[in-house]
Amino acid sequence: MFPHLPFPETQPTLALSVFLLTFAYEDGATLLAATLGATGRLDVRLGFASAFLGIWAGDMGLFIVGSSVGRKAASSRWLRRFVSCEALRKAQSWFATRGPLTIVMSRFVPGSRLPLYVAAGALKLPARLFGTITGICSAVWVAVIFTVWRFAPVSHASARTLCLVAATMLLGPWIFSRAAKRVSRTIRLLWRKYQRWEFWPAWLFYPPVAAMCAWFSLKYRGLSLPTIANPSLRNGGIVGESKIEVLQLLMRAAPESVADGYLLAAGEIPQRLRNLQLLREEHSIRYPLVLKPNVGQRGAGFKVVASLGGAEQYLGSVSSDVVLQRYVNDEKEIGLFYYRFPGSERGEIFAITEKVFPAITGDGVRAFEELLGADRRASLIARTYLRRFPHLRGRVLPSGERVRLVEAGNHCQGCIFRDGSQLLSGALRDRIDHISRQVPGFFIGRYDIRYSNDEDLQRGENFKIIELNGAASEATNIYDERTSLFSAYRTLYRQWELVYAIGRANRDLGHKPAPIWDVLKDLQLYRTISACYPAAD
Numbered sequence: 001m002f003p004h005l006p007f008p009e010t011q012p013t014l015a016l017s018v019f020l021l022t023f024a025y026e027d028g029a030t031l032l033a034a035t036l037g038a039t040g041r042l043d044v045r046l047g048f049a050s051a052f053l054g055i056w057a058g059d060m061g062l063f064i065v066g067s068s069v070g071r072k073a074a075s076s077r078w079l080r081r082f083v084s085c086e087a088l089r090k091a092q093s094w095f096a097t098r099g100p101l102t103i104v105m106s107r108f109v110p111g112s113r114l115p116l117y118v119a120a121g122a123l124k125l126p127a128r129l130f131g132t133i134t135g136i137c138s139a140v141w142v143a144v145i146f147t148v149w150r151f152a153p154v155s156h157a158s159a160r161t162l163c164l165v166a167a168t169m170l171l172g173p174w175i176f177s178r179a180a181k182r183v184s185r186t187i188r189l190l191w192r193k194y195q196r197w198e199f200w201p202a203w204l205f206y207p208p209v210a211a212m213c214a215w216f217s218l219k220y221r222g223l224s225l226p227t228i229a230n231p232s233l234r235n236g237g238i239v240g241e242s243k244i245e246v247l248q249l250l251m252r253a254a255p256e257s258v259a260d261g262y263l264l265a266a267g268e269i270p271q272r273l274r275n276l277q278l279l280r281e282e283h284s285i286r287y288p289l290v291l292k293p294n295v296g297q298r299g300a301g302f303k304v305v306a307s308l309g310g311a312e313q314y315l316g317s318v319s320s321d322v323v324l325q326r327y328v329n330d331e332k333e334i335g336l337f338y339y340r341f342p343g344s345e346r347g348e349i350f351a352i353t354e355k356v357f358p359a360i361t362g363d364g365v366r367a368f369e370e371l372l373g374a375d376r377r378a379s380l381i382a383r384t385y386l387r388r389f390p391h392l393r394g395r396v397l398p399s400g401e402r403v404r405l406v407e408a409g410n411h412c413q414g415c416i417f418r419d420g421s422q423l424l425s426g427a428l429r430d431r432i433d434h435i436s437r438q439v440p441g442f443f444i445g446r447y448d449i450r451y452s453n454d455e456d457l458q459r460g461e462n463f464k465i466i467e468l469n470g471a472a473s474e475a476t477n478i479y480d481e482r483t484s485l486f487s488a489y490r491t492l493y494r495q496w497e498l499v500y501a502i503g504r505a506n507r508d509l510g511h512k513p514a515p516i517w518d519v520l521k522d523l524q525l526y527r528t529i530s531a532c533y534p535a536a537d
Helices: 011-021 025-040 044-074 087-104 113-122 127-151 157-195 209-219 243-253 268-283 306-315 368-374 378-388 425-436 452-457 485-508 516-530
Strands: 261-264 287-291 304-305 321-326 332-339 349-358 360-361 401-405 418-419 444-451 463-469
Touching: 011 025, 011 044, 025 044, 025 127, 044 113, 044 127, 087 127, 113 127, 127 209, 209 485, 243 261, 243 321, 261 268, 268 306, 268 321, 287 306, 287 444, 304 306, 304 360, 332 452, 349 425, 349 463, 349 485, 360 368, 368 378, 425 452, 444 452, 444 485
Parallel strands: none
Antiparallel strands: 261 321, 287 304, 287 321, 332 349, 332 444, 349 418, 360 401, 444 463
16 A cells, blocks of 8 residues: 555554654544554554544644743733733633634634634633643544544545545534534533542542551551441441431430431331321421431431421332431531540540532523523532432522522532631530540541531530531541642541541550451442432432
């Protein structure tokens, strides 16, 4: 096919040729790579990679040129004679909003990419955003060419080329006209989301924490020491602990400061409903009330139930043990992380998180999902809210109607967390320490507390504990959007060192850590039963 190549025809040489040719003619270089792959002269994967990297490198090169031009132009007096600062700001604003979609569509408009990509750099589009968009578009474009070249129903090279060009020109704009806006919106959303580490998925955020725990396991000589950080809780509160058992310990320790709760054991729904009615009558619990799984994490399955019908629906979906708890309608909530070393005279408050329950207000024009999309923060976790309110999808909220987006004070459920260190007081610390000392075998964890005003809280009065979480709970003030990633990891390092150090102290007192295998079995069991939990409120 290439009988007179002036250099040895090796795989790396051919790949390098494709890569370099993309700087002169992107589509020609991609067609060359596809042809070499189809004839077996070049590994298809290597050809794809060389074409993709060449196109992407060229795109980024244009962006860098534009950035350099933009920096020089910003300080140019000559340019200011023709372009005002206000006009430049408007151009940057337009590009920040519509630039991503324009970049996607430019893939189908010959000759548009060079000026557009230079403009993207000059108008200060974020480099990571530009790189992500062009990287995805380049990969898709090369994949389309390779696929059409491979499966086109003709054999002659020129006919196949014509088929490829026709398919690309005819089908490309039609396909992308429907998807371009969605792709652009998704890319912008992902960009905004990954800029804020508080919304990172667990697989991305927690590996450094796992490394910390591995180090503490060596330092304190025990991998499962956290399971005895709180000897009275199953696995120390890592996984599998019973919420009703913890709640009953609290109710005995400080009944006036706890939102009381009672067990609805697994069984037939009619019997569970009768038990619910009996408990309501016996303890004067009115609707709304709280139903939540007896074994749960991160607010999973938490529901505020307003009627018997709602309770029946909930119990129909959660067949495992459930906790019935009195609902505390106070507007304010904190997460208070407490610790005490065995044998010490006084415990300490490690961190306080102030919880803000977000809401949106209708305008009589936009639908519920449009209001979510317009909110700077709610748009980042709109799927969570839409799962919670499926009946509101497509509904236009009347002007002034307010919808509280979350009831559970959990970050993963959509609650907003702020550092609440300003709420710390000596009286609050003493009150929490007194309660904690009345709970046998409890040394470290987080209280979730609702209250009506800051002054009462700081006096250690008029609050209700709604939950106590053990060793696996976090000092959730790290999720304040003002907290840097480094500061968050530093806080988690201190927190987990406390967990391991307290576990070591309890082991020295004779407590035996749970085998790791048993912890993993409890984790698997929780994953199995939690699969049926309904979307949390």
